[in-house]
Each structure stands twice: as C-alpha cells, then as structure tokens.
Amino acid sequence: MNSELQDLPCNKYGGYSDKHQAVIFIVCLMIQYQIETRQADLEDTSLWDEHIDVEQLLDKDPRAAYRSGAVDALQTKIIRHCRPVIERFGLKSQDKARTLDEYHRMPTCRLRLTQVDGQIQPLVVSGPVSDGWGPNGLHATNFTNIHVPDGIAYHPSTDLWIQLDDDLLPPFIRGEIKSTDGKRYFFKPNDTDEQFLRETNILLKIFELGLARKIRTSNIAALVYTDDRTNIIGVLIEWNDARQIGDMMKTATHDDLARWKTQVLQSVEKLHQNEIVWGDVNLGNILIDADSNAWVVDYGGLYNPRFVDEENCETKVGDLQGVQRVFAHLAWEIDNRLTGASDGAFNHS
Structure with missing residues (x-):
C-alpha cells in the first residue's frame, strides 16, 4: 500500500x-x-x-x-x-x-x-x-444433508487462531492455522460452495475408506463449525511440511522424477479404484516430503489448461493426462538446468 x-x-x-x-x-x-x-x-x-x-x-x-x-x-x-x-x-x-x-x-x-x-x-x-460473510466470501454451509462418517472431529472456529506477521489481516484465510493448544493445521475455507463441497466430500470419503493410511494424500483432521456443528465454514487438514514439487527442480534428478511419478500414479490409481477423481493436477498439488516421497493433495476440482484439456476436466482421463504432462514439464525443466538452456517454453502437445 x-x-x-x-x-x-x-x-x-x-x-x-x-x-x-x-x-x-x-x-x-x-x-x-x-x-x-x-x-x-x-x-x-x-x-x-x-x-x-x-x-x-x-x-x-x-x-x-x-x-x-x-x-x-x-x-x-x-x-x-x-x-x-x-x-x-x-x-x-x-x-x-x-x-x-x-x-x-x-x-x-x-x-x-x-x-x-x-x-x-x-x-x-x-x-x-x-x-455472516467474511472477507473473500468466507461463509457457513449447512451440513445437515451431508454424509459425515463416524469418527470425524468437529472444531469450533473460536478455538482457531490466524497467524499474522504484521498488523495486516490477510485477505484470504487459507493455509496455516493453529488451535489454542498450539497444534498446526492446514485450513481450507468455505469460500466457494461448489469447489468446497467437492473437496470436503472427497476428503470425507478418503477418511471413511481409510485411504490416507494407504496412499500419501490429504487427511482431514476436522470440520470447522460456527454456532453449531451443522454450520461448516471450512475443514482442517493435517499439517504437512512437504514442499511443492516445482520447488525441488533446482536439485532434482531424472531418477527422482521417475520415482515421484510412479508414486503419484500409484496414488491416482488407488483413488480411481475407489471412484475418486483428483481433478486438479497441478505443479502446486504434488508435494515432496522430507523423505523424498510424493504426495497428492487438493481435491477442489477445476483444472489447469497447461496440463489438462478442458474436455477432460474432473475425469479419470484428465487425471492421467495431467500427470503425464506435469512430469514431462518437470523433465524439460531438469534438462534445461543441466544443459544451461534458458530460452523457449515448454510445449505439452
């Protein structure tokens, strides 16, 4: 300002x-x-x-x-x-x-x-x-008719603290948030009903099927409510210190890339076996943890036209197309780093 x-x-x-x-x-x-x-x-x-x-x-x-x-x-x-x-x-x-x-x-x-x-x-x-509407459309949705499996925790919004680096309140509350006892979570806000409900329903299904114990993916920690447990303004996801895969390209090798691609495809295959479409294949939605393992995150839907054709948006075909194109792009980045090339742009076609 x-x-x-x-x-x-x-x-x-x-x-x-x-x-x-x-x-x-x-x-x-x-x-x-x-x-x-x-x-x-x-x-x-x-x-x-x-x-x-x-x-x-x-x-x-x-x-x-x-x-x-x-x-x-x-x-x-x-x-x-x-x-x-x-x-x-x-x-x-x-x-x-x-x-x-x-x-x-x-x-x-x-x-x-x-x-x-x-x-x-x-x-x-x-x-x-x-x-009842916070900045950028943060609001509550009534979950009375949403299937919430047994064992899902509910967390009051009064017990979650926004971390500020200065006096400026952020225009978007998305990302790190802490409970009163100091535990860190990743907060996903209810700011667009369609995408929020898509992602929340998938996270609830992953929880119910126990998939977060079988593949490396987002694991819901709680639904965040205001007033009462039917009014949901967001979800808490277990904190993950992993980095976006794009941030790893300064040191990653082609062998790293091959192993991460295999891990991502294995996770996507398990999701598809359970009729879950990832739906947002993107560089920012593949994370690499401290043990150099790849995670699949973010189920809000939409698509990045760089990696998924519009007609394949939110389909199994789109997931597979996106994975192939993301890793082809990353391989191109590694090649450019190794050869010192800096001109041109990646073409996925």
Missing part, C-alpha cells in the same frame, strides 16, 4: 471497475469495507479524471496498468478519502493473532464517495454490521 497509508493497516482483496463506477474491497482494523465511486457523484473532480485515465490504461493493457502503479495510486487516494470513517469505526489496536470466528464474523461497512460543498466525503451507505 502507498506510504501515505502505512500507519493504517489496510489490505485490499478485490474490486472491479468500468467507465461509470468502481468498487474496492478492503480489510482494515477488523472491519471489511466495500468502497464505491460513481461517475454521477464525482464526475467534475480530479479523482474521477484520474479514474478515466486509469480505465483507458486498463482497456489498452491491464498488466501494464498494474505494473505502472497507476491502479494502486488511484485506489490509495480513494481509501485515503475514507480514512476518517475507517478510523472512527476501526479498533484502535490489534493483537498479532485473531480467531477464525472473529474473521468470519467481521462486520461489513459500505461506503460511497460523494461531494459535499465541493469536497469529496465518504458516505456511510450501511453498516458496519456482521452479515
């Missing part, structure tokens, strides 16, 4: 704009804000002139617009105009950790910039009020 806001711990997590309006989403001092700017309110101001200039840059070359700093500079000015309201509503201090429950229940405030006596002022449209 611009130096003018360094003492105001704000974190942007989204937004959209066109020639007539713009919306920025930020988290600041334990409140999430939706800040709107509209042509009808600001048309005769230098701020709106800058908005039009930025929109023209975005239309021409979005990446260049962001790299130039023009988008960030405009958003910083918009947030600065809202500073009086943010400081009035925000907490005056923050601990270095917050519970997941606090994050989930973070109140939302809608602001709109308008003109009052020729001065740009923030208008409070609504809030702050807790509406």
Whole structure:
C-alpha cells in the first residue's frame, strides 16, 4: 500500500471497475469495507479524471496498468478519502493473532464517495454490521444433508487462531492455522460452495475408506463449525511440511522424477479404484516430503489448461493426462538446468 497509508493497516482483496463506477474491497482494523465511486457523484473532480485515465490504461493493457502503479495510486487516494470513517469505526489496536470466528464474523461497512460543498466525503451507505460473510466470501454451509462418517472431529472456529506477521489481516484465510493448544493445521475455507463441497466430500470419503493410511494424500483432521456443528465454514487438514514439487527442480534428478511419478500414479490409481477423481493436477498439488516421497493433495476440482484439456476436466482421463504432462514439464525443466538452456517454453502437445 502507498506510504501515505502505512500507519493504517489496510489490505485490499478485490474490486472491479468500468467507465461509470468502481468498487474496492478492503480489510482494515477488523472491519471489511466495500468502497464505491460513481461517475454521477464525482464526475467534475480530479479523482474521477484520474479514474478515466486509469480505465483507458486498463482497456489498452491491464498488466501494464498494474505494473505502472497507476491502479494502486488511484485506489490509495480513494481509501485515503475514507480514512476518517475507517478510523472512527476501526479498533484502535490489534493483537498479532485473531480467531477464525472473529474473521468470519467481521462486520461489513459500505461506503460511497460523494461531494459535499465541493469536497469529496465518504458516505456511510450501511453498516458496519456482521452479515455472516467474511472477507473473500468466507461463509457457513449447512451440513445437515451431508454424509459425515463416524469418527470425524468437529472444531469450533473460536478455538482457531490466524497467524499474522504484521498488523495486516490477510485477505484470504487459507493455509496455516493453529488451535489454542498450539497444534498446526492446514485450513481450507468455505469460500466457494461448489469447489468446497467437492473437496470436503472427497476428503470425507478418503477418511471413511481409510485411504490416507494407504496412499500419501490429504487427511482431514476436522470440520470447522460456527454456532453449531451443522454450520461448516471450512475443514482442517493435517499439517504437512512437504514442499511443492516445482520447488525441488533446482536439485532434482531424472531418477527422482521417475520415482515421484510412479508414486503419484500409484496414488491416482488407488483413488480411481475407489471412484475418486483428483481433478486438479497441478505443479502446486504434488508435494515432496522430507523423505523424498510424493504426495497428492487438493481435491477442489477445476483444472489447469497447461496440463489438462478442458474436455477432460474432473475425469479419470484428465487425471492421467495431467500427470503425464506435469512430469514431462518437470523433465524439460531438469534438462534445461543441466544443459544451461534458458530460452523457449515448454510445449505439452
């Protein structure tokens, strides 16, 4: 964030704009804000002139617009105009950790910039009020009709702590989280119903079948609930210190790659035997542990078109196609490292 806001711990997590309006989403001092700017309110101001200039840059070359700093500079000015309201509503201090429950229940405030006596002022449209949706869409899904096998643990969101490196609350709560007793977990949030339910149902099936004892894959530790055990806002997965396979390419050999590929194919075969489709074959979803063994993780679905053709998305064929292409890409990376080549790009076709 611009130096003018360094003492105001704000974190942007989204937004959209066109020639007539713009919306920025930020988290600041334990409140999430939706800040709107509209042509009808600001048309005769230098701020709106800058908005039009930025929109023209975005239309021409979005990446260049962001790299130039023009988008960030405009958003910083918009947030600065809202500073009086943010400081009035925000907490005056923050601990270095917050519970997941606090994050989930973070109140939302809608602001709109308008003109009052020729001065740009923030208008409070609504809030702050807790509406059950945390930043980036974190919310609860009722699990009354979801089959949850016996033995699955439930963990309250009030007993899970978000780890902060500074005063900035992250816009996405995904990854390391700790319980009150200090145990580490990997937290997967309920931020998109379809993908979250797909992954959770697969993790529950893996648990019920005992597959996590037979192959190296994600093992669910608990469902995370708020209010009561039917309202699920995420899942806890047993912590794994393994590294993404792509991070191993500086030292990996072709022999390493062959062994890891065999291990991944064995895991995928076991999944397929139990009618489970991995569904998201990707460099980030193959992990290598301290004993140099390969793990298969992440069942959220979707696909990476670099490795899986669209028509094979979330199919057994797609899983196998993806594994072949991922390891072909990694072999190409090793070849480039050994030969000193740096030009060109991998072509999986």
